[in-house]
Amino acid sequence: MREKLTVIKVGGKIVEEEATLCKLLDDFAAIEGYKVLVHGGGRSATKIAARLGIESEMVNGRRITDAETLKVVTMVYGGLVNKNIVAGLQARGVNALGLTGADMDVIRSVKRPVKEVDYGFVGDVRQVNGTFLSDLIHKGVVPVMAPLTHDGKGCMLNTNADTIAGETAKALSGQFDVTLVYCFEKKGVLRDENDDDSVIPQITPEEFKQYVAEGVIQGGMIPKLENSFEALDAGVSEVVITLASAINSDSGTRIKK
Numbered sequence: 001m002r003e004k005l006t007v008i009k010v011g012g013k014i015v016e017e018e019a020t021l022c023k024l025l026d027d028f029a030a031i032e033g034y035k036v037l038v039h040g041g042g043r044s045a046t047k048i049a050a051r052l053g054i055e056s057e058m059v060n061g062r063r064i065t066d067a068e069t070l071k072v073v074t075m076v077y078g079g080l081v082n083k084n085i086v087a088g089l090q091a092r093g094v095n096a097l098g099l100t101g102a103d104m105d106v107i108r109s110v111k112r113p114v115k116e117v118d119y120g121f122v123g124d125v126r127q128v129n130g131t132f133l134s135d136l137i138h139k140g141v142v143p144v145m146a147p148l149t150h151d152g153k154g155c156m157l158n159t160n161a162d163t164i165a166g167e168t169a170k171a172l173s174g175q176f177d178v179t180l181v182y183c184f185e186k187k188g189v190l191r192d193e194n195d196d197d198s199v200i201p202q203i204t205p206e207e208f209k210q211y212v213a214e215g216v217i218q219g220g221m222i223p224k225l226e227n228s229f230e231a232l233d234a235g236v237s238e239v240v241i242t243l244a245s246a247i248n249s250d251s252g253t254r255i256k257k
């Protein structure tokens with residue numbers, strides 16, 4: 001039987017506020033067994049870019065990343081956000097190691113080809129070094145992954161954090177029985193975004209299509225669910241979308257194949 005591993009992805013709204021981040025780190029530290037934390041930080045990047053006079057533009061949930069924006073996201077995700085989380089986990093007795101995709105060639109990507117939109121320095125994941133990550137994890141290290149990849153030719157690339165989480169979970173599913181948890185500021189996927197108690201307990205691909213057509217699921221939730229179905233198809237055992245402060249409970253939305 002494969003050993004259990006939990007991959008938690010935490011988004012920008014949770015990491016930018018000290019109180020919600022501290023609670024998340026407490027809860028993450030309490031998870032038993034092997035674990036990986038993947039973080040976003042889009043909101044922090046947008047705010048710091050604005051302070052530097054750089055405007056942010058998102059298209060279909062992805063940041064248009066020109067050369068100046070790439071410098072900002074590399075500093076914010078690979079530096080500020082990642083190291084705050086690593087230090088916070090070390091303070092809680094978790095032996096965290098912060099990684100971008102470039103470190104030890106963990107995640108290699110290719111610059112997204114220009115079609116209708118030119119995303120600039122955005123990377124589509126091609127390869128995750130699951131063996132290296134699995135060796136680290138077995139040594140008692142807890143990887144903390146930033147949403148940055150590299151092209152193998154010297155260029156860092158910006159990659160959506162939900163995608164990093166999905167791809168990491170997929171790469172580790174050969175060695176572990178992986179549960180992927182997307183946690184954010186709502187209780188799960190909601191039937192009515194304004195009603196916190198309208199959590200949809202489980203979603204199949206057919207129901208997903210229906211909810212998108214009805215406008216129930218929209219925006220950033222669409223790629224999150226697409227990543228979830230892809231992860232399940234690739235061997236991840238379970239995918240849950242839930243409230244950040246509830247990662248150690250059974251609440252939230254379970255994604256079904």
Ligand SMILES: Nc1ncnc2c1ncn2[C@@H]1O[C@H](COP(=O)(O)OP(=O)(O)O)[C@@H](O)[C@H]1O
Pocket residue numbers: 010011012013040061183184185186188189190191192193216217218219220221224
């Ligand atoms: N049915 C839904 N239930 C919950 N959230 C939804 C739903 N449809 C769209 N959303 C939106 O999806 C967002 C989460 O996606 P995103 O912003 O990409 O997350 P993250 O904070 O994890 O990066 C929520 O903040 C919410 O506004």
Ligand SMILES: CC(=O)N[C@@H](CCC(=O)OP(=O)(O)O)C(=O)O
Pocket residue numbers: 010011012013039040041042043045061062063073122123147158159160161162
């Ligand atoms: C290419 C791309 O869009 N990258 C994302 C990476 C950060 C992220 O995904 O952060 P959240 O999880 O907080 O949204 C961005 O720059 O916003």
